[in-house]
Amino acid sequence: MPWVYILECQDGSLYTGSTWNLEKRLAEHQAGLGAKHTRKRLPVKLVFCEFSDRIDVAYAREKQIQGWRREKKLALIAEKHDTLPKLADTNPKPKAK
Structure with a gap:
C-alpha cells in the first residue's frame, strides 16, 4: 500500500x-538505514501519514509537500486543512540542482 509520510527528527526538522x-x-529510518537526512538526526517520530491508492499519486504528494514551507507542513500535521490554502507559498524554496 503506498503511503506518504512526515517524520520529525530529533533536531526538530521535518x-x-x-x-x-x-x-x-519507519524501522529502516530508526535503524539508520533511511535517508541521509534522518540518519544524522535520530531518533525520528512519525507525525503524519496518508494512504494513497497508487504509488505515483503518493510520490507526487510527497514532492508537493516537500515544496512547502515548514509552517504549511505543521498545519497539515495539525490537521488544520482550512488554513492550507492561506499558507500557499508566495516564495517557494529553490529547487536543488
Whole structure:
C-alpha cells in the first residue's frame, strides 16, 4: 500500500517521504538505514501519514509537500486543512540542482 509520510527528527526538522510499506520504512529510518537526512538526526517520530491508492499519486504528494514551507507542513500535521490554502507559498524554496 503506498503511503506518504512526515517524520520529525530529533533536531526538530521535518522529513517527507513515500513508500510501499510504511512500517518497514519507519524501522529502516530508526535503524539508520533511511535517508541521509534522518540518519544524522535520530531518533525520528512519525507525525503524519496518508494512504494513497497508487504509488505515483503518493510520490507526487510527497514532492508537493516537500515544496512547502515548514509552517504549511505543521498545519497539515495539525490537521488544520482550512488554513492550507492561506499558507500557499508566495516564495517557494529553490529547487536543488
